[in-house]
Each structure stands twice: as C-alpha cells, then as structure tokens.
Amino acid sequence: MSISVTTYLDSIRERDRVFDLVAPQADKRLEIKNGCMLYVEDVSVSFDGFKAINNLNLYIDEGELRCIIGPNGAGKTTMMDIITGKTKPDTGTAYFGQKINLLEMSEPEIAQAGIGRKFQKPTVFEEQSVFDNLELAMAGPRGVLPTLFSKLKGEQKDHIEQVMVQIGLQEHSMARSGALSHGQKQWLEIGMLLMQNPRLLLVDEPVAGMTHQEMDRTAELLTSLAGKHSVIVVEHDMDFVRSIAKKVTVLHQGSVLAEGSMDQIQSDARVKEVYLGE
Template sequence: MNMTDAFYEYGRRDQVFEFLKPVQSPMLDVAKGYILYLEDISVSFDGFKAINDLNLYIKEGELRCIIGPNGAGKTTMMDIITGKTRPDSGSAWFGQSINLLNMSEPEIAQAGIGRKFQKPTVFEQLSVFSNLELSMSGAKGVFATLTARLTGEQKDQIDQVLTQIGLLDQRWLDAGSLSHGQKQWLEIGMLLMQNPKLLLVDEPVAGMTHQEMDRTGELLTSLAGQHSIVLVEHDMDFVRSLAKQVTVLHQGSVLAEGSMEQVQQDPRVVEVYLGE
C-alpha cells in the first residue's frame, strides 16, 4: 500500500472505532402513527408562564404549521423538543418509547430530531457539496471529512439531497455566492444529510422572494411523508399556500387547530392574532 492509499484508508469514514461510535437511543416506535407527543407541558421564566399546559400531537409524516402572536411560546416549545429548555412539568415523547426529557441536546439530535433556525448558517467559503459532505451523519470534523474518500453510497446520498433541494447545478459553487433562498435550502439539505425523522423549521421564508417561497413550499411538501415537519411561520400567505393542518398557540397553550380556513374563522383566533 503506498502512502496516499494508506492515508485514505486511515481516513475512511465508513470505519469508526467502536469507542467512537455514539450511544444509540432506543428505537423510534411510531406504531400508533404519532411521532411527537407533548402532554401537559408547562414552563415558567421568573414566574411568567411561557408554556402553559401545552398539548400537541404530531402524526408521523405530517407537516404541521404552528402560528401565533409574538411571545406565544413557539420558540420555547421548539427549545423543549430539542432539549435546550427543560419544562417544569409535563411529558415529551418522540414516538412511544423515547422520553425526550431524559435526554441531552446531542442525544435528541442523534435520535433523529433536526432543527433549522431562522438564519442560515452555512460554511460560506466551502462549496455546496462540501457543506453537505460535512453534515453527513458520523462526519468527524472538517479536516478528517474533507480528506476522507466518499463511498459510492455517500455520494449518492449527497446527489439525492442536492436534487431534493434544487441545487444540483450549484454543487461546486461557494455557499457564500448563493442567494438567501438557496442558502436556506442548503441548510435544509444539511439537516437532511443526518436522516432526521422529525424536522423543526423556524420561519424559513422570511426575506425570500415570492418565487423562492413557492419553491420552499414545494420542498417542504415533498419532504413530508418521509419526514415529519413542525414549521413555525409568521407568513400567513405561505401557511395558507401549504394547505396543511395549523396549530395556533397563544399564551403558551393551543388556542385552535384545523385548516387555515377553519382557524381563520375562529373568533378567538381573530381576536388574538389574525385580527391584529
């Protein structure tokens, strides 16, 4: 074996020392059709109840839109699901057997819950391809990842994600040269590289053009089914265009649930939110 081959062999990413392998969480069990159960959740900050007896159930494969006025508790709810904030009471289960309240943030991510924050955080100096490569499950740091040889399966996964996010033609461009909308799609692609079962997406269309919004709607709709998606969004036109189930949060609780048409006609929703 020559030096180059030895170097690549050492860097092979399909072989990991046993002691480096992450601890596997229990298997995700969605036999009853639900992927997320939030029950009777409450959390207070300095005596103020940001989440108040919240109950939310997400079906496997569904795309659920969460709307609500500023301060309704949307971000806090996402923080509880990802383990960033611990509730004072209640329960949070990922499928029927994974108790999220017993897990750390990395363990929750490892179990299959991915989060996309509002602002894109891609590596601007690296190509679109390298950004996806670095996000692959099990990637072990920038140098090790970029010098390791990709397996055919891994290349296929990157190509598949590039196609899904519509950036196949931009694969060798620096991420920094992409439009705002394209950066958002790349970041969604980076999440997809980790094969999450549940995607939490925070205001993806803020600052996008109408065309980019349409494309984002198509992307999220195409991901539902294989993934479950909880989408927090302020843009009512975008939520309406998705034509999915909507949950309205208000003062840390669910105020209404149904189609956009249904919740729009609910006088309580009109009063606290849509009538503003």
C-alpha cells in the same frame, strides 16, 4: 492472550463507531404506534415566574406537515427549544415515538435520535461549496473530524447528490455557499439537516426575507419532505402557511388555542381576536 482478543474486539467496535459517525442512522429505539411521532403532554415552563409555555399538548403524526402559528411571544420558539432539548420544562412529558424520552436527553443526543432543527438564520459554511457543506453535515452533532478524514462511500455520494436535487442546488454543487442567494442558503441548510436522516424536522420561519419565487420553491420543498419526514413549520407569513398547511396549530400564551385546517382556523372567533388586524 485474552487481553489482545479484547483489544481486537474493541478495535472492531471502535471502527463500527467511526462508521456510525459518518453515516448517521435513525435511532433504533424509535417506535411509532398509531402513527404518532411526537407527544408533548401537559408541558409548562416559567421564566422568572412568567409562564411561557402553559399546559401545552401537541401531537405530531408520522409524515405530517404541521404549521404552527401564533402572535409574538406565544411560545413557539420555547416549544421548539423544549422538543430539541435546549430548554427543560418544569412539568410535563415529551416523547419521540413511544419510547424516547426527550426530557432525559441533551441537545446533541436529541439531534442524533433523529430530530433536526433549522434556525431562522442560515449557518452554512460560507467558504465551502454546496457539496462540501452537505458532506460536512453528515457528521452533524457527531463532529466533523471523522468526516474530513474518511473517504466518501458511493452511497454517501449518492445521498449528497439526491439531497442536492431535492433542494434544487444540483447545478450549484461546486459554488461557494457564500455566493448563494438568501433562499438558496436556506435550502442548503434544509439539505444539511436532511443529510442526517432526521425523522422529524423543525423549521423556524423558513420564508422570512425570501422573494415570492423563493417562497413558492420552499413550499414545494417542504411539501415534498412530508411523508418521508414529519415536519413542523413555525411561520408568521399567513399566505405561505395557507399554501402548505393541511393542519395548523395556533399557539397563544403558551397553550394551543385552536387546531385544524386553515379554513377552520381562520373562521375561529378566538383566533380572530388574537390576530386582530392580521
């Protein structure tokens, strides 16, 4: 008898887990004090003796939109790789909120905890519609099978609709994603991240290859995400950075060279030297 009760309880727990799979929730351990969402402290990593990241310190506030710039090889990608678990540093610490130790977690675990990353190249499912891509993205790193075999709940449909409005693709809901413009694909991918309710979004070179109009729209979109989400944007296009940035961090040789408003950054002699000609 006790075995069947246990089995019954297990099946309920199993069902809860399946529900979790289709409706990801932010990590309950995420605890934010003093408004700080991400702490990267004294982080270093070497590749074959070359220090790609060198005593890096970075703090991102809740709801902040931070732009990270830096010349080629400054360590921007490696920094994002460390935050998202792709690369483990040799020394230092990285915490999401007060309690979540990112250095002890795998990439999928970090994504599930609420850190989403958008790579430069869009990876939408070209044969699927905008709506279907967003629906599939709800599964995220948890796998698409539960999503395919579950019926959408009303609130999940609402979430998809709301994200479609946010990324400006509501009129393209049933369009094949492969037929979208480059900019629209980038927005769809941001939308796919949003389906997983991330608290922190890392966005790599969002406007590369975009038209001016698409860049303006992307600026609006990223600005609108700040507040509800913390957003880190790595971007080379200075005009774009100027259009969205409140606070800018300049990376150079794996460390923070300067941090401040765009005006402060642009008048910094060390930054000018690093960016000679830009």
